[in-house]
Amino acid sequence: MSRQTILISGATSGIGLGLAQRLHAQGHRLILTGRRQALLDQAIADHPGMTGIQTDITDPAAITDLAARLAKDHPDLSTVVHNAGIMQAEHLVTRQTPLTVAESTITTNLLGPIRLTHALMPQLLAQPGARIITVTSGLAFVPLALTPTYSATKAAIHSWTQSLRFQLAETNIRVHEIAPPGVQTDLMPGHRTSPHAMPFDAFIDEVMAILGQDPVPDEILVERVKGFRTAESEGRHAQVFDTLNRNYRPLA
Numbered sequence: 001m002s003r004q005t006i007l008i009s010g011a012t013s014g015i016g017l018g019l020a021q022r023l024h025a026q027g028h029r030l031i032l033t034g035r036r037q038a039l040l041d042q043a044i045a046d047h048p049g050m051t052g053i054q055t056d057i058t059d060p061a062a063i064t065d066l067a068a069r070l071a072k073d074h075p076d077l078s079t080v081v082h083n084a085g086i087m088q089a090e091h092l093v094t095r096q097t098p099l100t101v102a103e104s105t106i107t108t109n110l111l112g113p114i115r116l117t118h119a120l121m122p123q124l125l126a127q128p129g130a131r132i133i134t135v136t137s138g139l140a141f142v143p144l145a146l147t148p149t150y151s152a153t154k155a156a157i158h159s160w161t162q163s164l165r166f167q168l169a170e171t172n173i174r175v176h177e178i179a180p181p182g183v184q185t186d187l188m189p190g191h192r193t194s195p196h197a198m199p200f201d202a203f204i205d206e207v208m209a210i211l212g213q214d215p216v217p218d219e220i221l222v223e224r225v226k227g228f229r230t231a232e233s234e235g236r237h238a239q240v241f242d243t244l245n246r247n248y249r250p251l252a
C-alpha cells in the first residue's frame with residue numbers, strides 16, 4: 001500500500017496493535033483507538049508519531065466525536081481497519097451466561113464497524129486510494145458453537161463487507177476483509193497459549209505479506225484459514241464443524 005493515514009479500531013493489544021506497529025514501521029501514519037488509555041499511551045511512547053484516541057466502539061456518541069476529531073485533525077485519513085472485537089462463551093441451554101454478553105458482542109463486533117463506517121464515509125470518499133478493511137474470522141464460515149453470537153457477528157460482517165464492496169465499487173474506496181484463523185492473543189482466556197491457535201508473529205508476517213501484494217486481494221486469508229473459508233463450497237462444512245465442536249458439551 002502507498003503511504004496512508006490509517007485508523008485501527010481496537011489497537012491497544014493483539015492483532016490491532018501488531019498491525020499498527022508493522023504499518024508504522026513501513027512509514028504509514030497510525031491512529032490507534034481503544035478503551036484502555038494506558039495502553040494507548042504506551043503504544044504512542046514506544047512509537048513516536050502514532051496518535052491514540054480513546055474510543056469505546058459501543059458508544060454512538062463516541063463514534064460521532066471520533067469522526068469529527070478525525071475530520072478536523074486528520075483530514076488525510078484514508079484507511080480504516082475495523083479490528084475492535086470481543087469474544088465470549090455463551091451457554092444457551094443452561095442460561096449461565098447473561099443475555100448482555102450476546103447484546104454487547106453484537107454492539108461491538110457488528111454495530112461498531114457499521115456505525116464507524118457511516119460516520120467516516122464522507123471523509124473516506126474524499127480521499128484518493130481509500131480503503132476500508134474489516135476483520136472477520138474463520139468462524140464466519142464455520143461457527144464455534146461455544147461462541148454462537150461471536151461467530152454470527154463475524155458471518156454478518158463477512159456478508160456486510162461484500163455488500164459494502166459492491167456499493168463502493170465505482171468509488172475511490174476499496175474494501176478488504178481480513179479473516180484470521182485462531183491466533184495467539186488475549187481475545188479469550190487461555191487463547192494466547194493455545195496450541196490450536198496460530199503463533200502471533202507468524203500471523204502478522206503473513207498478513208503484512210498479503211497487504212504488500214499489488215493489488216491487495218479483497219479477502220486477506222492466511223494459509224491456515226483457507227480450510228474454513230472453502231469448507232462450504234468444497235462440501236466439507238459438516239466435517240469441519242464436527243472437528244471444531246466435538247469437545248464442547250452444552251449441558252455440562
Ligand SMILES: NC(=O)c1ccc[n+]([C@@H]2O[C@H](COP(=O)([O-])OP(=O)(O)OC[C@H]3O[C@@H](n4cnc5c(N)ncnc54)[C@H](OP(=O)(O)O)[C@@H]3O)[C@@H](O)[C@H]2O)c1
Nearest residue numbers: 010012013014015034035036056057084085137182183185
Ligand atoms: N485472536 C484470534 O484468534 C482471532 C481470530 C479471528 C478474528 N479475530 C478478531 O481480531 C480482532 C482483534 O482481536 P485480538 O485477537 O487481537 O484480541 P484482543 O487482543 O483482545 O484485541 C481486541 C481489541 O478490541 C478492542 N475492543 C474491544 N472492545 C472494544 C470497545 N468496546 N471499544 C473499543 N475497542 C474495543 C480492545 O481494546 P480495549 O480493550 O482497550 O477497548 C482490543 O484492542 C477482533 O475483531 C477479533 O474478533 C481474532
